[in-house]
Amino acid sequence: MLDSLDRRRFLTSAVLGTATTVVTATAVGAVSPEVAMAQPAFDVEPGGIDPNFAEGRITGIKSGVLMVTGSDNTLHQIYLTSGTSVWKLRPTTMDAAQVGDGLYARGVRMPDGVLAADAVWLNIVNLQVHITSIGKDVLHLDHNGERIVGHVVGGTTAAVYNGTPAVSDLGLLKVGQHAQVLGAWIPDTNEVEIATVFAAA
Amino acid sequence: MRPLDIEPDAPATGETSWFCCGAAWGPCGSTGHGACGTCNSGSRQCAWPNTSDACFAITRPDRCGEDLLRRTCGHTFFVRNLCRTTEIAVKIADCGPQTDLWCGERSCCGGSCATNRIFDLTPSAFSAIGNLSSGIIPMAVHS
Numbered sequence: 001m002l003d004s005l006d007r008r009r010f011l012t013s014a015v016l017g018t019a020t021t022v023v024t025a026t027a028v029g030a031v032s033p034e035v036a037m038a039q040p041a042f043d044v045e046p047g048g049i050d051p052n053f054a055e056g057r058i059t060g061i062k063s064g065v066l067m068v069t070g071s072d073n074t075l076h077q078i079y080l081t082s083g084t085s086v087w088k089l090r091p092t093t094m095d096a097a098q099v100g101d102g103l104y105a106r107g108v109r110m111p112d113g114v115l116a117a118d119a120v121w122l123n124i125v126n127l128q129v130h131i132t133s134i135g136k137d138v139l140h141l142d143h144n145g146e147r148i149v150g151h152v153v154g155g156t157t158a159a160v161y162n163g164t165p166a167v168s169d170l171g172l173l174k175v176g177q178h179a180q181v182l183g184a185w186i187p188d189t190n191e192v193e194i195a196t197v198f199a200a201a
Numbered sequence: 202m203r204p205l206d207i208e209p210d211a212p213a214t215g216e217t218s219w220f221c222c223g224a225a226w227g228p229c230g231s232t233g234h235g236a237c238g239t240c241n242s243g244s245r246q247c248a249w250p251n252t253s254d255a256c257f258a259i260t261r262p263d264r265c266g267e268d269l270l271r272r273t274c275g276h277t278f279f280v281r282n283l284c285r286t287t288e289i290a291v292k293i294a295d296c297g298p299q300t301d302l303w304c305g306e307r308s309c310c311g312g313s314c315a316t317n318r319i320f321d322l323t324p325s326a327f328s329a330i331g332n333l334s335s336g337i338i339p340m341a342v343h344s
Contacts, residue, residue: 010297043289044245044278044329046245046292047291047294048244050244050325050326053324053325053329055226055242056225070243071225071242072224072225086335087332119328121333125227125228127222128220128298134249146228150315160336162305162307163216180218180336185226187227194284195334196336
């Protein structure tokens with residue numbers, strides 16, 4: 001199995017090289033972002049802008065390339081392969097990316113400015129909230145004074161109480177309680193689908 | 202408990218999550234540039250619970266038994282995921298997390314565990330040492 005550095009070289013070749021190289025990179029298969037991100041230390045100046053990272057919203061998709069406008073209006077082209085790790089509420093594939101999605105991406109910035117992505121997180125949010133009410137398959141949340149509707153997704157949403165293993169039972173959540181909600185934003189709404197809610201028991 | 206500052210070769214452990222700041226989309230859109238005025242999701246930065254008296258009054262790591270030294274905006278920390286060897290350098294750009302809301306919380310990976318949220322990373326920094334979808338990771342940090 002390729003180590004992370006070899007994998008990076010493949011991804012780099014996939015962007016720069018031939019179709020044959022792309023097939024080779026694809027054949028490697030997906031790896032976890034943790035493995036993909038194993039990098040030499042101190043690759044970026046502390047406090048500095050990370051050239052191998054991008055955020056923004058997808059404005060176009062063409063031939064495996066996401067056209068992304070950063071929140072600071074920086075334009076990014078993000079190249080995906082079938083070996084790119086993609087998350088959208090749960091681990092998924094590059095086909096899940098849609099125009100309008102927000103994203104964070106990590107990979108290798110190529111000389112032409114394209115980001116060859118090792119990992120892409122679509123619409124991911126990580127919110128510190130208070131639970132204001134609990135309904136059937138929904139949590140109403142206060143996030144810095146703004147109301148957020150958190151949808152419970154059967155088979156996906158899990159709770160982690162005090163760092164214990166994730167469970168599907170949300171029964172220990174309480175109104176007024178502080179929580180951390182990791183989920184997928186539904187674009188252009190104040191709603192999220194909940195992947196994991198972290199809370200005290 | 203030993204104050205976290207520290208000697209360069211004496212890392213302390215704790216939990217870290219991630220937070221967005223600066224220009225952003227979605228629910229992060231209303232987030233500003235943090236207590237230091239410099240925070241951006243795409244930069245290698247962090248939040249620290251004891252950047253000022255006002256910050257400490259909110260985060261209260263002491264209530265969890267954490268004796269964290271005062272470190273102000275721009276201070277550099279070195280942090281790594283307990284399950285990885287890669288270490289990154291980050292600068293303080295905000296106050297946080299609110300440690301006392303999570304006293305006793307414990308995260309593990311493999312056989313390595315850490316307790317209490319004493320650190321927060323920007324998405325750029327967190328994703329350099331972990332998976333954003335994990336939400337929290339145990340980490341080691343030193344100055």
